[in-house]
Structure formats: C-alpha cells, structure tokens
Amino acid sequence: MYELLQAPCTREDAAPLKDTSYSVPAMDDLWQITGGLCGVVEAGGTIGPSVHTKLVPRGLVVGAELEGDGATTPSQSLNERQPRRWCCCAGRESARNLRVGSELLRFEDLLGAVLDTAARLVRLVHCPVSSGARVRRDIVLHVGGDEKVLAAVNEWTSRLNEKCKVKGQRNYHALINPASGSGQAASRWQQARELFDSLTHLNITESFTTRAGEAGEIASQLDPRQCDGIIVVSGDGMVHEVFNGLASRSDRSEALRIAVGHIPAGSGNALAKSILHSSGEAFGVLDAAFLIAKGHQQDLDLMTVSQPSQPDRTSFLGLSAGVIADVDLGSEWLRFLGGFRFTLYAGVCIVYPRPLLAELHYWPSHAGQPPMPPPSIDSELPTGPWASISGPFTVFWSSNMEWTSYNTQLAPGQSMEDGVCSIVLLRNAGRVALTRFLLALESDGGHLDVEGTEKLECRAFRLRPLSTDARGYFSLDGEEVPLQPIQFWPAGQGRVIGSSSPDGPIDSVMAV
Numbered sequence: 001m002y003e004l005l006q007a008p009c010t011r012e013d014a015a016p017l018k019d020t021s022y023s024v025p026a027m028d029d030l031w032q033i034t035g036g037l038c039g040v041v042e043a044g045g046t047i048g049p050s051v052h053t054k055l056v057p058r059g060l061v062v063g064a065e066l067e068g069d070g071a072t073t074p075s076q077s078l079n080e081r082q083p084r085r086w087c088c089c090a091g092r093e094s095a096r097n098l099r100v101g102s103e104l105l106r107f108e109d110l111l112g113a114v115l116d117t118a119a120r121l122v123r124l125v126h127c128p129v130s131s132g133a134r135v136r137r138d139i140v141l142h143v144g145g146d147e148k149v150l151a152a153v154n155e156w157t158s159r160l161n162e163k164c165k166v167k168g169q170r171n172y173h174a175l176i177n178p179a180s181g182s183g184q185a186a187s188r189w190q191q192a193r194e195l196f197d198s199l200t201h202l203n204i205t206e207s208f209t210t211r212a213g214e215a216g217e218i219a220s221q222l223d224p225r226q227c228d229g230i231i232v233v234s235g236d237g238m239v240h241e242v243f244n245g246l247a248s249r250s251d252r253s254e255a256l257r258i259a260v261g262h263i264p265a266g267s268g269n270a271l272a273k274s275i276l277h278s279s280g281e282a283f284g285v286l287d288a289a290f291l292i293a294k295g296h297q298q299d300l301d302l303m304t305v306s307q308p309s310q311p312d313r314t315s316f317l318g319l320s321a322g323v324i325a326d327v328d329l330g331s332e333w334l335r336f337l338g339g340f341r342f343t344l345y346a347g348v349c350i351v352y353p354r355p356l357l358a359e360l361h362y363w364p365s366h367a368g369q370p371p372m373p374p375p376s377i378d379s380e381l382p383t384g385p386w387a388s389i390s391g392p393f394t395v396f397w398s399s400n401m402e403w404t405s406y407n408t409q410l411a412p413g414q415s416m417e418d419g420v421c422s423i424v425l426l427r428n429a430g431r432v433a434l435t436r437f438l439l440a441l442e443s444d445g446g447h448l449d450v451e452g453t454e455k456l457e458c459r460a461f462r463l464r465p466l467s468t469d470a471r472g473y474f475s476l477d478g479e480e481v482p483l484q485p486i487q488f489w490p491a492g493q494g495r496v497i498g499s500s501s502p503d504g505p506i507d508s509v510m511a512v
C-alpha cells in the first residue's frame, strides 16, 4: 500500500493536495505516475502545508545528506533543528535531471546509485563541475520502511543507473608508476581509487611498477577476455610501453581491444589531455577518473615506427626533433619540477638551439592510405604521391593527437582516430622566431600563426638525418630513440577509455 503524501515539488502541473490513499502495486506504475523516481525525506518537525502532492511509498526515503570534498552546501544538510522535506523526482519533467530537495543533479554528472541494503543507504555518486573542474559531491539517502520498500528502492537504483549511462561491469588493471613526473602518482591514484571504490561496477586490480619496462610486460600478458582496460597512472612514456606491450602480442588485434585509460601523473600527459579535451572535460585527476568510471571508449590511431637495426615499435603520439626534443629529453634531470621543467629548459634551448638537418618524405593525407605492409626502413619508398622537403628543422614535431602535452595544443581540431598525422615545422629559424613559436605554444594553437611555421597533414612519413654526426634527440612518444632514419606507417587503432559519447547499449529506459 502506498499513500499520497505531501511534499514540496517543483512540477507546475502536479495535482493539488488530496488527503487520500492510493494503491500502487508495481514500481513500474509508480514510475509512470510520478514521472520517475520518488521519495520523501523528513528530518525532524512535522509535515507542513504544501501546495503540491507527490505519490510516494511511505518511508521510501527518510533522510538525506550531501557529502563532498568540502563543497557541501550547509543549507542542504539535514538536521533536527532545521526540519526539511525532500522530494526526489525525475523523468517526465526532465529526462536529464534528478531533483533531490533543492538540488538538481544532472544524470550525466552521476556515476550511479549504490544501495547498501544492510545500512539501508543509497549513495548517489555525484561529480558535478564546479569552477570548471569536477568535484566529488555524493548524496546519501537513508532508506526507511520494510523489505518491500527496500525492493522498490533496489529497482529505483537500477533505473537510475541506466539513466546515468555508465558502462556495465568492468575489470580494469591499474599500473601506477611511482617514478613518474614529480613523484605524485601514488597520491593521484589514491584520489581516483576512492572514486572507483565507491562504485560497484568497477573491479580494479592494481600494480605499482618497480622498474622501466614492467608495464609493457604486464600489458603483454593480460587476458583480453578478463581485462576490459588498463589504467595508466603515469606519463606518456608508460602509455607508450602499454600500447607496445599490447601491439607486440601474437593476438594483437584481440589485445588492442583492451582499452587504455590515463590518469595524468607524468610531466606531459598528452593522452590524458587529448581524451579529456575531446570529451569536454577539464584537465584533472578526478576529471580523468570520472571519464574512466563512465567507461565509454574511443579509437586511437597507432603507427608502426621503424628504424635501422631496431625492433619495430608502436607509437600513439608522435615524434619530436630539434629544439622540441631537446626541451623534452634534455630536461629529464629537472623531472622533480613537474611540467615546469619544459618551460625552464626552453629558455636554454633558445640560447643554444640545435636544429636537425634532415630530409622528410611524407604521404599527404588527401592521397588516401599508403600501401601495406610498411616497407623496410633500409629499402626505397614504394612509388606513390610522396612529397619531400628538407631542413634544417629548428622544430620538427609530428602528432597523432591534438595535444602533445597538457598545455600544448599542437594540432587544434585534430581527431585522434582519422588516420591523419600532423607535422608542425619551423625551418631554419632565428632566435626571435623560435622564441615567438615557443611562447605561442601555450596559446591554443597560436604557434601556427607565427611567421615561418608550417603544418602538414600526412598518413605516413620517413625522416632521414642528413649528417652522420647529427646531434640532438629523437623523442618518440616522449621516450628517446636513436637519431637515425625513422619511418612512421599506419598500424590500425587501439582503444582509449574516455569519451563524451556513450558507446554502449545503455540508453535511458525513460525516453521522454
């Protein structure tokens, strides 16, 4: 038996108060009638006059409080001296929001409702955007009533979870690199883990890496039938290792279905930034964890990288040479400074620039796909619509992604899954042009307006240093590789965790 109780409600078309009883046998009907979930929360005091009515199972919800990282609104907390009634309703009036008291929660900010039957609590795991970034602001509802009510609440939480559009049960393996960036991987992981642990749909195994190369080894052994994703808590170097671990397997195409999530804990964090930006999220640990918890995925272009006398590697990001590689790799010893090391070392490289004297052959993006398989780096390029240019390249920078670090949008608007690689060049530049270019890098693509900057779009390229005693670095996905001829060729796609568009069959059951 359910009763018609009074409750504040914002629905303008709600029926006027009637003191009557109403029998509603099934939750389905209740959902239909109220346009969604419903409940009344009382904390002290008596029910006062009300202008609207709401159909609720008596005692469905008998208390609520907001929780959060200091962001709790005090006026929303329930206490004895401040009698307050809450009405939760969703559905017809808004397919996008859930109302809890005076709070309007967006389903897209919710990661789910978790029912603790023993404690008779429902936790709404809630990460709204505040001042541009996500914050943790859970809401806990206290459940009263008998077993029947509990069963109704159980169904209520299932429906709510469907509306949150979170991917179903996932098994993730987290790889945390204590040596990455300025050494904050463990504390960043802790913040993400707290979020994951409050959700029932995530099953996480964690490994703290103890040496270079270990992440790739673990990735090469994970069972794609039992692992849905790898969460890298490090920088791009370890992401590179993981993709190489997956791509080098005999079951490569199966293995590459294991998606890679990135909690930024390195210095550059290009993958995390590119995923977050393409999903409309701010760059932050909780923002990245939120997307991983939602679980939607997107494809990421991979490229096979060949060099003489070296095993082929797989690149997800790109290659830098000249001043950019010097800034990236020459500043390794300043790692303790975090991302600031790049800014500081750029000053050194402006004073002592080391351009790369080399010849570039590239397959323009408009010319379709280059032939497969990739040619040997020691052989001639296959015939095709190749274009060629030569250095000295003060800056050589190729990228599969829009962002090459958290603060450098090298190729604005570039998709990470269209098979196109951008190459940004600055040829034979003086110190003034180089300074302008470097300063403009942090200004949303402003570097492309600096005089002398060129941008090419290609699907494959070969770069051949012209001097045998060439100095400087090649930085491949942020890791040093020999300064020798190098070739990039399409290698299919991997998957990354994090996308604003749901990719699973989890649409709202309440199409209103």
Ligand SMILES: Nc1ncnc2c1ncn2[C@@H]1O[C@H](COP(=O)(O)OP(=O)(O)OP(=O)(O)O)[C@@H](O)[C@H]1O
Pocket: 177, 178, 179, 180, 181, 182, 209, 210, 211, 212, 213, 214, 234, 235, 236, 237, 238, 239, 241, 265, 266, 267, 268, 269, 270, 477, 478, 479
């Ligand atoms: N426990 C460890 N001790 C030392 N090195 C490790 C350990 N675990 C992983 N590594 C290695 O650390 C290297 C650097 O890590 P990573 O590139 O992820 O961070 P970063 O260099 O700080 O970030 P970014 O690439 O964004 O600049 C990787 O090549 C990885 O193999």
